[in-house]
Amino acid sequence: MASQDRHPLSPRLDHCPEGLPRAAYMDQGWYDREMATIFARQWVMAGRASDFATGMMRRVTVGAAQVIVVRDGDDQLAAWHNSCPHRGSELCRTAEEPVGKLIRCPYHAFAFAASDGRLVSTAHAVPTDDFDRSAHGLRPVAHQVWNGFLFLNLAADPGDIWSDVGLNTLDNWPMDSLVMGHHWEHDIGCNWKGFWENYSECLHCPGVHPELCDLVPIYGKGIMAPSEALGWMPDAAPPVSNLRDGAVTWSMDGKACGPVFKGLSEAELKVGFGFATLWPSTYIVAHLDYVRATRIVPMGPEKTRLVAEWYFSPETLAQPAFDAAEVAAFAKIVITQDGDAAATNHRGMRSPAFKAARLMPEEYEIHRFHQWVLAEMEQLA
Secondary structure, three states, rough: OHHHHHHOOOOOOOOOOEEOOOHHHHOHHHHHHHHHOHHOOEEEEEEHHHOOOOOOOEEEEEOOOOEEEEEEEOOEEEEEEEEOOOOOOOOOOOEEEEEEOOEEEOOOOOEEEEOOOOOOOOOOOOOOOOOOOOHHHOOOOOOEEEEEEEEEEOOOOOOOOOOOOOOOOOOOOOOOHHHEEEEEEEEEEOOOOHHHHHHHHOOOOHHOOOHHHHOOHHHOOOOOOOOOOOOOOOOOOOOOOOOOOOOOOOOOOOOOOOOOOOOOHHHHHHHHEEEEOOOOOOEEEEEEOOOEEEEEEEOOEEEEEEEEEEEEOHHHHHOOOOOOHHHHHHHHHHHHHHHHHHHHHHHHHHHOOOEEEEEEEEHHHHHHHHHHHHHHHOOOO
């Protein structure tokens, strides 16, 4: 590498570091530790808060834990571990169940207040005086709504939601009023980190994403931003738009699917799209006419589920003959290509010849992700 052509303010690495070891992608023990640290301490996105219906409780997986999210009759959200404090029975046995003022254990009929989790009734059991009812309520799970998304955290004292670009990045988008128009799930045969790594670099873009590189020309150069290129200078004029001439959004024809969001700045309108990354569970892509969120759900050391949703303004959805699936078609092509590439990479890593990656300077974001993973794993849940 011509290191003298790398400006000090460029995000490019000035060396080629080693990646995580092979065991990080294959080993059940490594995976279990990630679930007990990263996914037990960080905020994990569970979907749009508005999708949790009043009078219902829904099961959600957070790392290795089953959680129930409840929206009671007063329209208040609460989250609890899906485990009865009595003998441990699950409380919600299916994906979603109706609930009133009480959550009743299906095993021994212990009942708990849906709003605050306190133990209300021990049914046929008659406790002795040494039983402290106040200590045997449901075990709470912290929850927080950000831009209409519900996040859950298993930690007793959770910190703030982490985002690579700041939590105010989407302030100019009408996030709270957007409505889901399309939902899609896609399973891939790779470790969850493998998909995040693919997301974090564009060296693969020229060979994997012909459609995306046509829409976003800089991706065809194997980089995500001008500052990654050798010879870049801070005073270089930024591109007017990230998109090809005539395109304004991510779609098959590059045209907007409905009214442009009001309140976006001139810069936001010109750039064409923006990413917000929230490790470990989701990334959000904001366009001028819709927003997409993709959740990364670990299903085991070698399987990952992607849950992608597209959100639109009510005005866009109300257009005659509007088809959200047509809007989603472009990103589905890209996500499927990413999933296939990540799965191909994962199968190759099974070889005993593979020990660890040797990262390239353009893969600076993967290196940062690896350092974050290792630092989080050092903290016991």
